[in-house]
Amino acid sequence: MDKDAIADLKSDDRLKLKALYNKFRAPFMGFGQRYHLDSSALAEIYQEAFLALRKRALSGKLNEVNSSMKTYLFGIGKFMIYDTLKEKKRTISYEPNLHVVDEQIEMVTLNTTEELTLEQSLLRKHFKSLGEKCRLVLTLFYYRGLSIKEIVLEAGYKDENNVKATKSRCLKSLREMINS
Numbered sequence: 001m002d003k004d005a006i007a008d009l010k011s012d013d014r015l016k017l018k019a020l021y022n023k024f025r026a027p028f029m030g031f032g033q034r035y036h037l038d039s040s041a042l043a044e045i046y047q048e049a050f051l052a053l054r055k056r057a058l059s060g061k062l063n064e065v066n067s068s069m070k071t072y073l074f075g076i077g078k079f080m081i082y083d084t085l086k087e088k089k090r091t092i093s094y095e096p097n098l099h100v101v102d103e104q105i106e107m108v109t110l111n112t113t114e115e116l117t118l119e120q121s122l123l124r125k126h127f128k129s130l131g132e133k134c135r136l137v138l139t140l141f142y143y144r145g146l147s148i149k150e151i152v153l154e155a156g157y158k159d160e161n162n163v164k165a166t167k168s169r170c171l172k173s174l175r176e177m178i179n180s
Contacts (some may be wrong), residue, residue: 005069009057019051024070035081049077126177134170
């Protein structure tokens with residue numbers, strides 16, 4: 001990490017702090033938009049992330065960091081965004097009439113007369129014989145299109161490496177079953 005920038009974070013010079021703050025604010029706001037949070041929430045998260053970065057600089061914890069200041073700051077902000085999204089998910093209001101079907105909604109029918117190819121039928125057969133965790137990870141990744149990071153949040157995994165390892169192991173098992 002840039003030693004001059006760390007020194008600026010440690011200083012009480014308001015102009016240097018303001019310059020650092022403004023340097024990364026717009027890129028962070030652009031980065032944060034992909035999480036569909038409003039700009040005021042993102043601004044608040046950025047401010048908290050910048051304060052956390054300064055606190056780490058003052059405590060000497062940034063001296064050992066090898067990444068750029070921008071990468072480190074965005075990492076702090078990203079986890080704050082995840083915490084905000086988790087909190088939002090927990091506080092979604094209950095809709096008591098959500099299960100009631102309105103007559104205006106058309107009934108969806110599936111065309112089940114179409115024959116599956118050999119590969120599709122093998123995939124369906126062996127997918128059902130996978131364990132529950134494997135089915136969940138593969139469904140979230142391939143069917144729902146979630147990223148590895150989103151699967152960590154959705155399925156309660158410890159970190160991204162666990163999800164990657166599980167996904168890899170499950171795909172290998174599925175391929176072996178199909179090829180046997």
